[in-house]
Amino acid sequence: MSAVRGRGMFVTLRDVARLAGVSIGTASKALNRGGKLSDETRERVIACADKLGFRPNDLAQSLHRGQSFTVGAISNDSFGRFSMPIMEGLEECLADRSMSVFMCNATDDPEREARHVESLLGKRVDGIVVTGRRADLRRPLELHASGLPVVYVYSQTDDPAASCLLPDDRGGAVLACAHLAGLGRRRIAHVTGPERFEAVRLRRAGFRAALASAGLVADDKLTLSGDWSEAWGRAALEQLFKPRRRAPDAIFCGNDQIARGVIDGLRERGITVPADVAVVGFDNWQIIAEACRPPLTTIDMNLKQLGREAGRRLIELIAGKKHAGVHRLPCSLVVRASCGALPHGGNS
Amino acid sequence: MSAVRGRGMFVTLRDVARLAGVSIGTASKALNRGGKLSDETRERVIACADKLGFRPNDLAQSLHRGQSFTVGAISNDSFGRFSMPIMEGLEECLADRSMSVFMCNATDDPEREARHVESLLGKRVDGIVVTGRRADLRRPLELHASGLPVVYVYSQTDDPAASCLLPDDRGGAVLACAHLAGLGRRRIAHVTGPERFEAVRLRRAGFRAALASAGLVADDKLTLSGDWSEAWGRAALEQLFKPRRRAPDAIFCGNDQIARGVIDGLRERGITVPADVAVVGFDNWQIIAEACRPPLTTIDMNLKQLGREAGRRLIELIAGKKHAGVHRLPCSLVVRASCGALPHGGNS
DNA sequence: GTGAAAGCGCTAACAA
DNA sequence: TTGTTAGCGCTTTCAC
Numbered sequence: 001m002s003a004v005r006g007r008g009m010f011v012t013l014r015d016v017a018r019l020a021g022v023s024i025g026t027a028s029k030a031l032n033r034g035g036k037l038s039d040e041t042r043e044r045v046i047a048c049a050d051k052l053g054f055r056p057n058d059l060a061q062s063l064h065r066g067q068s069f070t071v072g073a074i075s076n077d078s079f080g081r082f083s084m085p086i087m088e089g090l091e092e093c094l095a096d097r098s099m100s101v102f103m104c105n106a107t108d109d110p111e112r113e114a115r116h117v118e119s120l121l122g123k124r125v126d127g128i129v130v131t132g133r134r135a136d137l138r139r140p141l142e143l144h145a146s147g148l149p150v151v152y153v154y155s156q157t158d159d160p161a162a163s164c165l166l167p168d169d170r171g172g173a174v175l176a177c178a179h180l181a182g183l184g185r186r187r188i189a190h191v192t193g194p195e196r197f198e199a200v201r202l203r204r205a206g207f208r209a210a211l212a213s214a215g216l217v218a219d220d221k222l223t224l225s226g227d228w229s230e231a232w233g234r235a236a237l238e239q240l241f242k243p244r245r246r247a248p249d250a251i252f253c254g255n256d257q258i259a260r261g262v263i264d265g266l267r268e269r270g271i272t273v274p275a276d277v278a279v280v281g282f283d284n285w286q287i288i289a290e291a292c293r294p295p296l297t298t299i300d301m302n303l304k305q306l307g308r309e310a311g312r313r314l315i316e317l318i319a320g321k322k323h324a325g326v327h328r329l330p331c332s333l334v335v336r337a338s339c340g341a342l343p344h345g346g347n348s
Numbered sequence: 349m350s351a352v353r354g355r356g357m358f359v360t361l362r363d364v365a366r367l368a369g370v371s372i373g374t375a376s377k378a379l380n381r382g383g384k385l386s387d388e389t390r391e392r393v394i395a396c397a398d399k400l401g402f403r404p405n406d407l408a409q410s411l412h413r414g415q416s417f418t419v420g421a422i423s424n425d426s427f428g429r430f431s432m433p434i435m436e437g438l439e440e441c442l443a444d445r446s447m448s449v450f451m452c453n454a455t456d457d458p459e460r461e462a463r464h465v466e467s468l469l470g471k472r473v474d475g476i477v478v479t480g481r482r483a484d485l486r487r488p489l490e491l492h493a494s495g496l497p498v499v500y501v502y503s504q505t506d507d508p509a510a511s512c513l514l515p516d517d518r519g520g521a522v523l524a525c526a527h528l529a530g531l532g533r534r535r536i537a538h539v540t541g542p543e544r545f546e547a548v549r550l551r552r553a554g555f556r557a558a559l560a561s562a563g564l565v566a567d568d569k570l571t572l573s574g575d576w577s578e579a580w581g582r583a584a585l586e587q588l589f590k591p592r593r594r595a596p597d598a599i600f601c602g603n604d605q606i607a608r609g610v611i612d613g614l615r616e617r618g619i620t621v622p623a624d625v626a627v628v629g630f631d632n633w634q635i636i637a638e639a640c641r642p643p644l645t646t647i648d649m650n651l652k653q654l655g656r657e658a659g660r661r662l663i664e665l666i667a668g669k670k671h672a673g674v675h676r677l678p679c680s681l682v683v684r685a686s687c688g689a690l691p692h693g694g695n696s
Numbered sequence: 697g698t699g700a701a702a703g704c705g706c707t708a709a710c711a712a
Numbered sequence: 713t714t715g716t717t718a719g720c721g722c723t724t725t726c727a728c
Contacts, residue, residue, distance in 0.1 A: 009495055010472065012721060023699045028723060036697060053492045058470040059416065060721035063407045064704050078436060084426060091453060100467055103451040105439060119448055122406040124358070144401045147357055230639045257639075264612075291578045291605075360705060371715045376707060384713060408705035411720050 011052040020048040031056070062124065071314060072102045072120035074113060074141075076132025076155070081285060082303060083131050086154055089307025090129060097315060099126070108132065110139075117141055121148070127314045131155050135196040149317030153310035154303065156198075156326065163317065164326045165310050167301035169199045172331030173206025176252050176280040176299050179333055181214035183340060185250035185278055189222035191236040191262060192254030200225065200254060203282065207252055222248055226258075233261020234268075241269065249277055250339075256281040256288040256298055263292050263338065274340035284334050294337035301331050359400040368396040379404070410472065419662060420450045420468035422461060422489075424480025424503070429633060430651060431479050434502055437655025438477060445663060447474070456480065458487075465489055469496070475662045479503050483544040497665030501658035502651065504546075504674065511665065512674045513658050515649035517547045520679030521554025524600050524628040524647050527681055529562035531688060533598035533626055537570035539584040539610060540602025548573065548602060551630065555600055570596055574606075581609020582616075589617065597625055598687075604629040604636040604646055611640050611686065622688035632682050642685035649679050 017027035022041060029037055030045035031054075048054075062068040073090060075083040091101055102120060106113035120128060127149040130141060140159040141150055153165040180188050190207045193200045204223065211218045224239060226232035233253065241247050253259035259281030266273050273279055273294060281289060281298035289296040306329050316323065365375035370389060377385055378393035379402075396402075410416040421438060423431040439449055450468060454461035468476060475497040478489060488507040489498055501513040528536050538555045541548045552571065559566045572587060574580035581601065589595050601607035607629030614621050621627055621642060629637060629646035637644040654677055664671065 010721095013723095014721075024722085025700075025724080026698055029698090032723080034724095038697060041697075053494075055466070055469050055492075057411070057472055057721050059407050059411045059472055060704085061723080062704095063405070063411055063706090063720090064722055064724090066704070068407065078432060080432065084428065084432075088426060088453060095463075100450065100452075100471070102448065104448075105436060115443075118403070121403050123448070124405055124407055144403075146401075257635075260639075287605075291608075358705095361707095362705080372705090373707080373716070374714055377714090380707080382708095386713060389713080405705050408720085409707080411705085411722090412707055414720070 010057065011049075011054045013054070013056070015052055016045065016049045016054050019052065020045045066124075067126055068124045069097075069099045070102055070123065070125050071099060072104060072116070072123075072125045072128040074104045074106050074116055074120075074128065074130045074132075076106050076108045076113070076130075076134070078105050078107050081283075082133060082154055085303035086131050086307035086310070089304035089309075090153075090311045091307075092304075093308040093311030094315075099315075101129075106132075108134070114142060117143065121146060126318050127151070129153055129310050129314055131310075133197075133199070135194070135198070149314060151310045151314045151317065153306055161324045163313055163324055165306060165313065166326060166328050167303070167306060168328035168330050169202035170206035170209070171328070172282065172299040172301065173203040173252065174210040175331060175333045176282070177207050177210030178214065179297070179335075179339065180250040180252065180278055180280060181210065181216060183250075183278060186216060187219070187222070187246065187248045188216065188250040188252060189224070189240050189248035190218075190252050190254070191224050191226070191233060191240075191258055193225065193228045193258070195225050203254060221245075228255050228257055230257050230261030230264070233258040233263075234265035235261075237262065237265040237269065241271075247277075250279070251277060252280050252282075254282055256283045256285045256296060259296055259298065259338075260288050260292050263294075263296070267293065274338055278339040280339060289334070289336065292336075292338060297336045297339045298334055299331050300334050302329060305329060358405065359397075359402045361402070361404070363400055364393065364397045364402050367400065368393045414472075415474055416472045417445075417447045418450055418471065418473050419447060420452060420464070420471075420473040420476040422452045422454050422464055422468075422476065422478045422480075424454050424456045424461070424478075424482070426453050426455050429631075430481060430502055433651035434479050434655035434658070437652035437657075438501075438659045439655075440652075441656040441659030442663075447663075449477075454480075456482070462490060465491065469494060474666050475499070477501055477658050477662055478505075479658075481545075481547070483542070483546070497662060499658045499662045499665065501654055509672045511661055511672055513654055513661065514674060514676050515651070515654060516676040516678050517550035518554035518557070519676070520630065520647040520649065521551040521600065522558040523679060523681045524630065525555050525558030526562065527645070527683075527687065528598040528600065528626055528628060529558065529564060531598075531626060534564060535567070535570070535594065535596045536564065536598040536600060537572070537588050537596035538566075538600050538602070539572050539574070539581060539588075539606055541573065541576045541606070543573050551602060569593075576603050576605055578605050578609030578612070581606035581611075582613035583609075585610065585613040585617065589619075595625075599625060599627050601627065601629050604631045604633045604644060607644055607646065607686075608636050608640050611642075611644065615641065622686055626687040628687060637682070637684065640684075640686060645684045645687045646682055647679050648682050650677060653677060 017024040027045050030042040077083050104116035130152045131154050137156050137158045140157045151163050156164045208218045224236045281296045284298045284300035289298050365372040375393050378390040425431050452464035478500045479502050485506045488505045499511050504512045556566045572584045629644045632646045632648035637646050
């Protein structure tokens with residue numbers, strides 16, 4: 001009765017069996033819809049279980065089965081802007097298989113991450129998903145040769161045997177720039193984040209490729225690296241709109257914050273978006289993209305989808321199917337007003 | 349050996365005991381630093397455990413103890429801006445007691461929430477934390493009379509027996525407005541969110557109280573309700589700065605997004621912040637507050653602290669100590685540049 | 697169709 | 713000081 005110990009507060013299978021006047025084994029069979037049993041007994045047991053509010057103890061089940069139907073998810077961005085949609089997708093996918101996820105926040109602290117891994121190992125999770133972008137490749141999880149399946153999503157490790165899932169940054173950039181070129185923009189600039197991010201390099205590669213396919217040249221003076229901030233977006237304009245230089249008619253930004261800075265800066269210079277200059281962002285960070293004036297056309301990395309796919313892959317690994325290597329999932333273009341194309345359909 | 353089943357992949361206590369040449373009970377004692385045992389045996393067992401990479405099975409431990417050392421955390425804002433810091437604090441507090449937290453995202457869907465509760469109940473969590481602000485009081489969790497301890501944080505229920513933890517919205521508003529009044533502002537406006545939020549009503553009450561203590565009158569024409577957006581912040585200026593009306597010299601905003609809209613709008617009208625008008629926000633949403641020009645002075649709800657306190661309270665409840673009712677924790681003022689006061693110290 | 701019993705991995709009470 | 717054993721709540725095999 002005491003609240004101190006969970007023990008005794010919960011109805012056990014034994015209680016149900018006793019009330020129904022059957023053996024504990026029979027009660028189990030009845031509730032698991034298995035084995036041979038008279039309908040009458042089965043129903044009686046089920047009725048008793050309902051009456052008592054019986055709920056099987058997952059701990060005991062897991063102990064018996066040697067499988068916990070639980071996976072761990074380790075995030076390194078404090079479940080921020082990027083991890084959260086991934087987690088949502090992951091949870092959704094796993095919930096369908098009635099698995100649950102233990103979320104842990106490591107905030108890029110290796111020691112904290114290690115502690116979480118230990119704890120997950122102790123909980124006998126069936127697998128682990130690691131998320132959280134870093135500029136560089138991360139070291140693989142230290143699993144003490146437990147052979148536990150791991151999927152890295154929005155995160156990449158140098159272990160070639162690992163399974164990594166990433167958005168197709170290059171493809172996303174191509175999408176953005178092809179959109180601009182298709183709208184007739186000929187002089188497209190690229191204002192992006194720090195060089196050390198692989199995403200920056202990939203997006204720039206996409207930018208160049210798209211320009212090339214459109215028969216345009218990527219002027220190196222129009223490709224600027226800075227940090228991921230609005231302030232940088234505004235600052236970059238000074239170099240882009242120098243007095244005696246041909247100004248760009250479109251700017252593809254490395255993320256939405258930069259794009260917002262760019263749009264604000266353009267407005268303050270009396271340059272009209274999208275009439276004079278079209279702007280595309282990257283991330284589809286709703287709170288930012290929709291606050292832009294005009295609302296920002298941008299690239300969505302489909303992170304939720306990425307999370308769902310990570311779940312699917314983890315399930316496969318748990319089931320014994322091996323696969324390794326880096327996989328990239330397509331991004332998509334979300335059209336708002338900053339390029340002048342009319343939004344088709346329901347992007348709010 | 350197969351990866352399909354966890355069973356067999358992990359080292360058990362039996363394996364350790366066998367290798368060390370002791371009984372399984374002895375091995376347990378050795379590893380739990382308990383009971384009477386020769387140092388020699390203890391060390392030998394520990395050495396063997398290390399060698400084999402033994403890690404006790406928490407499932408088995410929990411089953412035995414009737415306590416899982418795990419709590420559930422249910423968020424209703426998809427672990428967004430508000431839940432995440434709370435979760436961080438909670439996790440931190442519980443990790444100190446080597447408890448872990450099962451995070452679930454219910455996204456304000458009662459059915460989904462119910463499923464999560466069922467699942468947590470099945471996992472025999474020792475308690476549950478519910479988070480996620482709503483405009484109105486939420487119904488209490490349906491726990492089937494399990495007597496499981498629950499703490500509502502940044503969330504409030506109508507059950508008077510429940511333990512609820514909230515930021516002191518009213519006090520936060522007082523802090524903000526006293527700051528403005530202390531800086532010599534005499535005509536302070538309030539641009540805030542939808543009436544239906546209790547937080548809006550409380551913050552307005554604080555606004556009025558602070559003005560009254562400063563000997564100022566809260567002009568009803570200067571108190572405007574809208575939505576939580578930047579657009580509303582800009583729009584509100586039209587009413588605040590009507591041609592033949594005395595303009596405010598300070599604006600206390602209901603959240604940081606509104607404040608950002610206000611600051612942008614003021615700049616576009618040629619009104620200087622903070623020289624002409626001082627602005628204070630609410631939330632200390634860093635990405636927004638720091639992107640303002642000038643950076644936004646705002647109220648921090650100390651959500652991480654709130655989460656930590658929720659953890660503490662949950663622990664108490666689990667230990668059998670009863671407490672109920674609504675508790676509010678103080679907010680604090682984060683000084684940046686939007687009020688003209690010099691930032692003292694390290695708010696980046 | 698139903699009951700008895702072993703066992704998942706661990707802890708703790710009791711024997712030796 | 714160490715070993716033996718019962719049992720946490722459940723599933724499953726094997727008798728009856």
